[in-house]
Each structure stands twice: as structure tokens, then as C-alpha cells.
Amino acid sequence: MSEFKLSGVLAFLSAKDIPGSNNFVPLNIEGALVPEEILCERNVKYYNQPIGIIVAETEKIANRAALLVKAKYKNVKKQPVFTIREVLDREPERVTVFIVYPARDRGLNVQRIMKGSNDIFDQYHYHMETQSCVTKPSEDGIDVVAATQWPDQVHVAISQVLNIEQSRINLTVPRLGGAYGAKLSRNCLIACACALTTYLTNRPCRFIMSMQANTRIIGKRNPCMVDYEVGVSDTGEVQYLEYHLYSDNGCIVGDPILLFGISAVKNCYDNRRWSYKLFNVTTDTASNTYARSPGELEAIAMTEHIMERISYELDRDPLEVRLKNLNPQYSDLAEIVAMLVEESEYNKRKEEVNAFNKLNRWKKRGLRVAMMSWPASTVMDFHVQLTVYHGDGSVVIRHGGIDMGQGINTKVAQTVAYVLQIPLHKVKIKPTEVSATPNTIITGGSRTTHAVCFGVTKCCQLLLDRLSTVRETLNDPTWELLIQTAYLRGINLQTSYRVTPNDEEIFRVPGAVVVEVELDILTGEHDISRVDILQDAGFSINPEIDIGQIEGAFMMATGYWTCEHLIYDKKTGELLTDRAWNYHVPLAKDIPIDFRVKLRPNSFNPVGVLGARTTTEPPMCLAVSVAFALRAAIVSSREETGYPRTEWFHLDGPFTLEKNVLKADVNLKEFCGCR
Template identity: 40%
Template structure:
């Protein structure tokens, strides 16, 4: 415990030997599936003619909404979803790329070629505009697309403080983001004598099992789900995997042949929802110290084509960050757009809440001519944990010294500018749902097999579970093997997400192991000198049950706060708009880390995902039909080797636990992403110098996100005459 233990599957993954769903061997008579996508939003589908595709040798079938024997819905209302989301569109098309059917063929290539040949006849448009983004909804004044949400927050002192205060208004925009896991959505369905085996790339087996059973009108117990591991997810496979599982199962059900549904990247990006974009408009009244006396923040989030998966309730819990919000009011609304229904994405709602608050602190500091840290402290309670951490962090990162050096650098350089910023974070971690763990001990050699409802998607849950079991049982990790998660051993399991999977699974394993130890204890007390193997053999001879199950449930683990600080320094090339992230320092509260190496990796990964969000990943939709134009790596750019920090320093804050935590540890999967906004503020400070040199005023301006080189060049204010040699 508390050691930098390599991931148990790390060697197999780096060697390319770890098996994912697509790596499962082909079985006899297997067919490949490909989704057929709609291309005319706001038009009704009048007819679908698959004959041009079916006439090709090797194409075996096409299935659409009319073929579904049960519910045409992959978001079961029994799971508190607000509205139906169709597996295959049966009427009016909601967005470009909405699935309308699945076609089967002998090969992957043939299936995807055939999908393009299916002819769809559409009716006339309904006369309303195609509005695929938040900005287009606002520009069109489409109030019918905007919906109130019941998650507004109002501090007890809001509007009660009277006086003459400085008034500040502003706007802040956060972009959407495609999850871009290395493994896309996919599913394999194999008909069996008792139903169907389903191998789904999902974070949430329960929703898939319910949706498939309802779509096929079959009992849930006829479906056997298996999930070994995911090749990344970031939230994209919580609910959206259900649509692919349903489509694949429908095809396998009617063909009575195994079906492998693996969408192309373009299909995945067009058909599946993304991180919700957000626009915030705020009005503030502050005193001379920058203390907020009144704050009204109206924000709007892009839900896509449905109101399922509301994230405002998360935003409402995080919007105050580490500040006194007693004089704040938060009003959130949801916008329905002609794009795929947006979904959970690493730090959903949390990022919007925290970054909106931090942007407000930056704006106040700019308006008053103060250091942003002064304003942050002015709005923080005297007893807050961040106040305790900040002085040492400022000293350790040499903030004051580097700030002066940056000012000198900017004065001496016209075309290269630097900036630095510090952002604090308070992250309330909440635990919910239920997860099973099953631990089995084999009596001859004493080896242990474990299966849990926690699905490993790169976050290291299998490794942490192995460490916990080895620690509790007092045996080497080499004696433990983690087995495939299945719907048999982990029925009705909650989603693997929300930064709680590793802790919930570890908690269940810990308790299952303790049950086993209690059973073994009488034998161990009788034979204290015997080895583990000898004890398990004796237990077996006495018919002691060496298999135990435990279910974690909401309330078993106490909610807690994760605290963090980040300091980012960037250098901007004013001529090209390129950004060099010179240095990033992160201090994050991890309690007593079970595996510091995994936790550091999670922190680094979350921060780098934020680099893509703010700098490189640009979702561009067609004005005409809402088609996603950046639907492949040629034009949708992930952070690369030269985008990550040159100097990346992560420090774990220890000794912030209590005994109710899982072995005194804290989560690390998502919190660090919320601190990536420090890069955006560092960029602003660099651009302020460039704009000053360009002769622009010192007025506050909205930074367009993602801040691509094009947007940075525009924000820098350079003109052609500035480029003439004197």
C-alpha cells in the first residue's frame, strides 16, 4: 500500500497484448454492422430504401425503427431519464448524424460502404432553422429552445448588502469537447441457446441490459454482459454505449448470427454527444478590496437534442468553488440544439462551475488593478483550507519572482509574450449507487480471483483493488487475479464514473476480504505458524466458504472535499498564435494515496485533457445543416507531444484524510481538469502585454475558446502595419 506499484495490466497494454472488445476473436458466421446516419435535420423520414446496398454480394440485412420488436428507446425512463431517445430515428430527424438503421455485411469495409448506399427519402423541412450550437440559438433569439432548470442557487445574503459598489459585467464561454477515447463506441453480440452474450464497451452495464431487453422484448436474464476493460471513456460510454449495444443486439437478434458493430471515427463523432458547451453572463458589484457584494450569474448549457442527463445540478454544487457564495445567485438554463444529445465528459458540470467562478475573480482583479490572488483571498473565508495551502504553494512555485521576470521579459520582447496564473480548487466528491465485489480463494495454492462492478478504463481500478486485497489478506499481489466484470456477478451495478469507481470497488473488495478473514480466523488462531496456503487447505477440508461477496452502497463512504492548486506559465508567439506551456505546478489533495504513481498519472492526464479543451480541440458545425465539420483527426486536433507542459510538476498533498475514507485515500480522476483554466488566465496575461504593444485599450475582452492559433492572433490585436521593419 501507498507504493508506486505498476498497473497490473500495464505490461500487457504497453506491449499491445491486452485484449479489448475489438480484439476478441471472430466467430463462425460473424457479420459486421455499420450505422446508417441521417443527413437532413428538421425533416421527416418518409421512406428508407436499402436495396442499392442489399444488391451487393456480401451484404446481408438492414434493420431500422420499424423492425424493433419492443421499445425504440436506449435511455430507459425507469432510470429517471426525462425523455425518449430513439435507437433509430422513426420520424423527424433531430440532428445531422442521427442513426436511422444498421446494415450487416461480411466485412468491416463492405458494411461501411453499404451504409453509404442506403437511400433515405426525406420530407420538406419544418421551416425552423437548424441551430447546432449555443451561439446560434442565442443569435437566432430562439427562446423556445431554452428551458428552465430546477437547480438555481441563491445565497442567504444575496441582494441584502446595500451601498455604492463598483459594477462589473462580463461574458465567459466554455467550448464543447469530443471525448476521443482510443477505443470508440463498439459492441459484439452473440446469440446463444439461452439468449445473447453481449460484449459492450460501456461504463454502465445496467442501462445497456435494460435498454436491450426492452428493445427486443426479452427478459433481462437472457442477456449476459461481459466487460474486461475499456480503451478509455471519459464519460462517453456511460449512456451513449446503450445505443450501440441496442443496435448491435437488434441486428444479432434478427440475423441470428454474431454481429460486430464497430463505427468509424467519423460515425462516432457525428452520432455521439460530447461535453456540453456553456455561456455565462454575469453582473457583479464589488468593494474596493474586490470582495463580492452581489453577484448574478446567468448561464446556459448546450444539452444537444434532448434534456436527458442534466448537468446543472452538478454545476450548482461546484459554482462557488472555494469562495463565500452567500451573496451570489446562480441561474442556469438548458438549450436544446440540433446536435447529438450531449453527455457526461470528464469533469461534467464541475468544470463549468469552478471555471465560471475563477473567471469572475480574474475579471474583478483586472477591473481593480489588483493581483488575482488578492481578490481570491478577499472572497475566501478565513478558515478555508486553501488559505492554509496557498502561502507554501506560492513560495514553492516562486510565483512572485517569476511574475517579475515575466514582466521584464514582456517589456523586452514584442513578438513573444509570457503569462502566469494560479487557480485554487475545492472539489466536493460525492458517492452514490452500488457496486458488488466477489472474492474467491482457491484452496490448494491460495491464489485469489476477484471480480468487481468497477470497470477499468485506464484509471487503474484493477491495480488499486489488487493492492487493497493483498493488503487486507496479507498476501503478495502476484497471487491475485482480476477477472472480467459480468452482469451475473455484478447485477444492477451503478456507472463506473464520477471519480468514485476505484474507491467504491476497493471498499467492496476490502469488506469481502474481511468477511473471508473472519471465516479463516478460527483456523489461523489454531495454527498461527502455518502459511497462507496451508491455512486455505485446512479451511477447505473444514468446508469453510472461501468465496465472499459484498455490495458497496451509497452512504458507506463519507463524502469529502478535494483541495488543489495549480500554477501555469505560458509563452505565446504573437506572430503565429502558437502557445508553449512552459511550466505547470499542481498540488492536489489525495489523502493517503493507495498508489501515488497512478494518482500522478490521473492528475497529469486530466490536466492535459484540459489543454485540448482550451487550446486545440475545435468543434465546428455547418451553418446549413448542422453537420460536424471537424469529425476526424485531420481537422479535430488533440494535444500532442509539443502541447504538454515542458516542465510538469505534480505534488500530492498528504495527511488530509480521516478514517472513513477507503484506506484513507481520495479520488484523482477528474479534479485536476478543473484547474486547467489556469492556462487560459496565463494566456490572458500574456495577451494583455501584446495588446498593449499593439496600441489597444486595457479593457476586458472575451477570450474565445478553444483558443486556437487563429483566435490568439486575433486577440493579440496585431495589424499589418505592425509588421513593417522600421
């Protein structure tokens, strides 16, 4: 092998070198569906699937040696399939029914029938810290520092891969440099490869993927397609809806993304007349995975797409159509919409946008809305441990949740300080460590922060119960005196609690947005002039963090709808947009010029921890309004070209510069003043 001629290369590891199971998705953990190979043993499932590991003295040498590896393939598939439509046309056997939800009613006032489809594509997570792991030999086995959202999966998988007991694996998870779902199940691939290298070489190993490797090997957000037929009344009220949603899982149905989409399909609407089927699809691409608001973003966006089309073809206000179909049980959302309409000056600005468009030919504005009722599940199983040091009364918390920028540690520390009535500086949060917080499930679904806050509240209450007998014997003691006295009297100053789904209830997160954009018809460039978001965060534990999360989620999804576009070689499946140079995310000038985010005032969630609701993922579903606003701007231009404003045009994926120009479909005669 030519790579071994390179100085500094130590070894090449393949599937045959794995002492245990060649699988990074252990089937004895909750949520695991099927095994997935660490290193390919026989049949290659997608372009750039890992087939081996180069072990070298430095990262630079390892990357250089990897480029020298020559692999020979045989029986290569001549016509691989990369999209849902290709599967439906050529390999329909790769489509499986996930769930069927029949209608419970059917309206009789059908005045218009609309049929159509819509495709949305994948999205790279673009976390600043790529998939990474560090391992080293230890006295009792192996030390692992992994960038994972799922410590239990990594812990169990490494044990099975190396065929050693879990008690010999010392796993620590520090704060992550971003994740957005990519490090839920996918980091385990890297962690297992890193641990395997240390185990076989008895040397420390640092495994950090380059951005190119990260984008090529790791799966993305599930692409989706919807086929629908909807019958409506003259006012836009749905009389019946046939809705088929297809989700592209990549080469294998691994992570159960559609599970999260089931309760999101209806969004905030009355779905009694809706009949929908959800399908899993496999393609010849990397196994796709969780991405911020997985399943929910796709399902809610597709439903909003249908509402948007109804408003166009009936030439009715999009907000009016949505309110006509709003589930009457969601009175909280109706209140939010009413408040948003007033504060955003929606009706006044609608007239201003129309006036602007009449006066300008090559610059057009669009004003659009989106609504959501985001389902917050109860995916939780976390150990929480509280320790108080008697010397100064300082408090240390260890918990199974992973901080990846969402502010979980800040909110947990605040909760402890609030319940114990001590200064915030007395509370410190330590990294997750499996010997202290074992068997921890995923940090995901936007429920982890509140689940852990619930757990530390229980720990604090247990501690306060123990301290109560000591407090009664002292005269208004300081915290430090109380703790020292309790210690001297033999009281245990450490408590723990395990948070499970039995501790919390499912709830929904309502929110709405009004977006205004200005589009240059000739170049396809646009500015987001103003965004007004009103979301229910309940009684927020930390409003500044929550508003930051809403802003960040909205912008991440804005990239999905405007500029993030993954391009694959149609013959091989090779990902061609694998760097920052050709995969574009929103930058500073893409942020709305006027960005107004507000939390619903005087709100309290009766089933939430301290009355709060989650904020980290729901706003992803509101950003589809940017796409709708761009469509409205394009429609205004098309109307001047001669197209009816009620004519719906088809556009799949993001509203990129090219698509904006092409869909405007300006007649060349317009440039010379001719008609």
C-alpha cells in the same frame, strides 16, 4: 435499394424491425430521464441521427454500403439552432429553469460593477477505442461483450429492445480502451443495435464505429454560457453576484449534467452573496453526454473566469483576488495555495515574466493561477465478489466497476493484498460479468475506484472473520495452509458485499495550479513553459497512478482550452471536424516543458477509503489556468499596441492560434516602426 446490390450485404434494419422498445435509455434505471431512440422513427432531431443498420459480412462492406443509402426527408427545418445564443434569440421556449439559488447576504461596499458573458463549447471525448460491442447467439439467449461504463443500463435496455428476459442476456465488460464519460449512456445505443442484429439474424455481430461516425453520432461535452453581473469592492471582494448558467444538452435533456454543476458553481469561494440560476437548453444537435468532470468543469471554469476579470479590471494580482473571496471553511485549500506559492516561486517568477515582456515585443509570457474545490458525489451501487481457491490460495475479485485506464483494478488488487496480508501476485481481477455482479450503476464521478476498494475491504474482513477460528488452531500458518484447512473444514471461501451511498460520504477535493506560457504574438503558437500543480489526494493508495491521472486530466482539459474546436455547417448542422486530420488534440510538444505535479503531503481524508481522495477528474478544472495565462500574454502585447492593461477583451471558446493572433490586435504600423 442500391446497397443490396453490393455483394456481402445481408440486411437493412430499421425501427420497424425492433421487436420491443425503440429506446436505449430504459426509464426503470436510476438516472434515466427521458427515452432516446435507437433508430429514428419519424422526426429527425439532428444531422446524422441513425435511421438504420446495414448488416454485412465485413466491416468494410458495411461501411461502403452505408454510403450508398439514399434517404429522403421532407418538412426540413429551414433555420435550425445550434448554439445557446441562437436559442435565446430565436427559440427561447427551449430554455428551462433547472435550479434557482438565492443569495443569503449582500455587501454594501460596491465600488465597481462588471457585466459580461462567456461561451465555452463542446469537446469530443477522443477515446482511442471508439464505441463498440460484440454479440453472438448462445444456448440460453445472447452473449454480449460491450464497451460500456454502465453494465446495468446495457443489460436492461437490450432486454427491453429484444423483449426477452434479462436472464437470457450474458453481459461481460472487459477493460475499456478509454471512455472519459462517452461510454456511460451512449454505448448503450451501439450495444442495442449490435444485439438487435444478432437476435434477428442469429449470427455473431461485431459493431465498431469509425471515428467519423463516432464523432458525428455521439454527443459531446455540454457547451455552456454564463451571463453575469458582479459588484466588488476596491480589493476585489464580491459584494453581490448575479450568475446565469446555460447548458446546451443537444436535442434532448437526457443525461442530467447540470446536476453535477450545482455544488461546483461556488467552487472554493464564499457564495453567501451569490445568486445563481442554472438553465437547461436544447438545440438541433446530437444529445450531449457526460464528459470527464461533467458539469463541474464548466461551472468551476465560469466562476474562475469571473474572478479573473475582477483581477484585470482592478489591476490586482489574480491570486490576491481569489484569496480575498476564498470560503474561510476551506483552510486546507489555503494551506495548499501557500505551499504552492512558495514552491513555484510565484512572486519571483511574476517579476521575471514582467521583465521579459518589457524586453520582447513579439514573444510574450503569461503567468496565471487557478484554484478548485471539486465536489465528489456519492454516485455508487456496486456488487463486489471475492473468491479464494483452496488449491493454492489465489484470490479472484469480480466487481461492478469498469477499468478504463484509471487504474481501478490495480488499486483494488493492492487493497486486497494489503488487507489479507498476502502477495500482490496472488490477487487477480476478472472482467465485470452481470451474473456475478448484477444491477451495477455507472463507473463515473471519480468515486468508483474507492467505492470498490471499500467493498473488497468488507469482503476481506468477512473472510478473515470466518478464517479466525481456523487460524487459532494452527501455529502461524501460511496463507495457503490456512485456506486449505478452512476448505477442508467446510468454511465458505467466497464473500460478497454491495456498496451503496450509505457506505460513504460526500467530500471535496482541493487543488491549485500555477501556469506559465510563452506566446508568439505573430503566429499564435505557444509553449507551456512550466506547470506546478498541488492537489490533495489524501493518503494515496497508489501515488504513481494518481499523479498520472492528474497529468492526463490536466492535458485533456488543456486541449479543450487551446486547440480542440468542433466546427458545424451553420445551415445543416453537419459536423465538419470529424477526424484526427481536422480535430486537434494536444500532442507531445504541447505537454508542459517543466511539468511538476505534487500530492499534498501528510494528508488524510477522514471520510475516504483508506484515507484517500479521488484524482481522476478534478484536475480538469485547473487547466483553465492555461487560457488565463495566454490571455495575460495577449494583454501584455495589447498594452504595447495602446490598449489599457485593465481593459477586458471578450473571447469565447478555446485560445486557438487564430484567436491568439486576432485578439492581440497588433497595429500594422508597428511592423514599420511607426506609431
